[in-house]
Amino acid sequence: MEEPIARLRLGEFELGQTIGTGTFGKVKVAVSTKTGMTVAVKIISHSIIKRLDMAKKIRREIENMSRFSHPHIIQLYGVVSTPSDIFMVMEYASGGELFDYITKHGQLAPEEARRFFQQIIAGVNYCHKHLVVHRDLKPENLLLDQYNNVKIADFGLSNMMHDGDFLRTSCGSPNYAAPEVLCGNFYCGPEVDIWSCGVILYALLAGTLPFDDDSIHALFKKIKAGIYFIPTHFDDEVSNLLQMMLQVDPMKRATMQDIIGHEWFTTDLASCLFPNSNETSNIVDVSVIEELSKLYHMPEAEITTALLANEANDISQAYDELIKVKRAVSDQQSPSTRNNSLHLDLGLAGLSLFGVGSPGSNSSSYSTPRPRLDASPLSEPLASPARSTRKAAKWHLGIRSHAKPHEIMGELFQALKRLDYEWIIVDPYHVVVRKKMRPGMSKAPNIGLQLYEFRSSYYLLDFKSLVEESNSPTSTEQSSPSDSMVDFEGLDVKELQDDISAYITPRGSTLPFFEMCTELLSQLIK
Structure with missing residues (x-):
């Protein structure tokens, strides 16, 4: 009789097959042995981090992802550091890459392309409001969940926008890179993401890229000159939006509010993507509280108290998962059925994501910021579809x-x-x-x-x-080698988030x- 194959364990998670491999490591599917919940685990070896001098890149990705809790951004649940590897436990998107979806289906119908694009803009807008520029937006870094909702991933090239700073690093893929990035000019950040979003919109509608050439020199020349062809099947509204987003001069390029207020963009726009300010002030979803009360066999008042504690715990994690599923289900339902009560059996009772540590350890190696109760702005209210004369965005004093x-x-x-x-x-x-x-x-x-x-x-x-130097999160980083494994020992996501907040304001x-x-x-x- 054959002996069962030993599975690699990470706390309560049993690691499964590899779903992605790259220069920096691999990504595996993992399943909780307690709840059956599926997550993605990104595994990066300390030796690779040291050899490729990646410490700053990984830390940047963790810092920036820890700031986010948005339905269209991959959620970072936590980070575990062992002597040999770093494990990033993240939300699992089962639908694969948007790139593969476009490759399979070719040019998409305007309605489907618009739905994807609206979700992408909602996520990118959220990043910018949290002072993070992605800098590598492309279909390969946009994942799809089981409901075909977009999830922005891979924040390894992202950067923080500090007051008064200009960026100059040439990041991202050439086909999606803005002209000022290729030229090595200074840029604020948001405008390069907007250019990339314009390229993605074109790819969704055309099934091809606006800027493409076998010769890198010729490709750069096209991008810097803004030379691209608009297919005849593009309607006037989306052609106008593309021309606004693919402006070579970043000062003349569309701003995020220009996009959100554009006629083509606002058509069939889901209200949950850009809620009004009075909607974002609602602290908890009552129907989800009721469901959690049943799952945990606890009074609703205790559930609410646990959520308002603004701390990482089993209940807060279960609440977020239910909210995500509710939004996804609501997006798939007809308007007449969207107000029905939530009846979902997700097997979330007893969820314990926060007990993950190195194998054999009972202590937690990470914590996660409470994501949804601080009413942080997902977005400003929708702008009027009628556009006034646009002024160049000023990101400096x-x-x-x-x-x-x-x-x-x-x-x-x-x-x-x-x-x-x-x-x-x-x-x-x-x-x-x-x-x-x-x-x-x-x-x-x-x-x-x-x-x-x-x-x-x-x-x-x-x-x-x-x-002040003592308040800056970079002060200690500068005093030690960037490739040291010590940079990640005891890494705490919530502490990183607090450090960033103190640095910005x-x-x-x-x-x-x-x-x-x-x-x-x-x-x-x-």
Whole structure:
């Protein structure tokens, strides 16, 4: 009699077949032995992380994914670090890649393409509102669940948008990359995602890419010039939207609100994608509370209390899973049946995702932020379909000028002298300034002033609020090797999220920062 094959275990999860393999590791399906719930587990070896110098990439992916809880973004349930590997436990999307779906079906009907595109934009909009730019949006990184709903995945090339920062890294796949990325120019971030979304929309409707060529040189030339062909079966509305999104000049490119308010986009738009502000303020779904009460044999009041604790626990995880399924089912039903009560037997009673640790350990190696109870903005209310004259999006605080760089910096130093500010010169076009401390004065913030070439002979003097080194989550990272396994030992997703929040909005420094900016701007425009 043959002995049963030993299965690899990760806490309560039994790892199954490999569903994806790449340079950075592999992805396996895993099933909870307690509840039968299926998840995806991304496994990355510490040796690969060290050899390919990937520590920052993996940490960035974990940090950014830990911030999200959205129906169209793959949910990160937690992270487990062992001496040999990192395990990222994530939501499982059984439908495969959108790329394979397009390859199989070719050009999609406008209604189906629009539904996919609406979900993609809802997810990307959510990322941008949480100050994260994906930078590698393409059909291969868009997964489908069992209901054919889009799930944005792979945040390894994503980046945080800090106040005043411009990005310059060339990321992503060439066919989907914006012209400014290929040129190596500075960019804010959201506009490169919008370009990629435009390319994806074209691919959904045409079954081919707008920019494609066997020669990389020729491909880059087409993208930089914005040369593409619009098929005759595209209607006028979607052609107009594509032209807005595939503008070579990022300042003229459509903004997220332009897209959300466009006539083609708003047709048959599901209300749950961009709920009104009064809808997002509803803390819990009563029907889901009732279902959880039955599953856990607990009073509804106790269920609600557990959710409002804003902590990772079995009930909060089960609540999120029920919400996701309810939304998916609602999306598939006719309007006449959508108000029926929720009766779902998902086997979620006793769900214990938060006891996962290294095999043989009873302690948890990770926790997950409570995702849905803080009423964080999924989006702003829908814009009116009627578009007004669009203005270029401004993602900076500062002054733009056609003057020569040395003249701009000369005026800046004169203004700093008149204000009696102190400064440190980082380089000829980058200084850090502050008010001189005097008795009785509260501590003033430090401001970074940096001059960028925005366009040819057009410069931006950017103002940035600087965070104290001790508060910055990067301070400790800089003091240790980036490829060290220690970077991931005891990694806690919730702590990472708290660190990021503290870095973006240091408490109590916003008003003094703007007061100093006002003083400086007043001097510069005299």
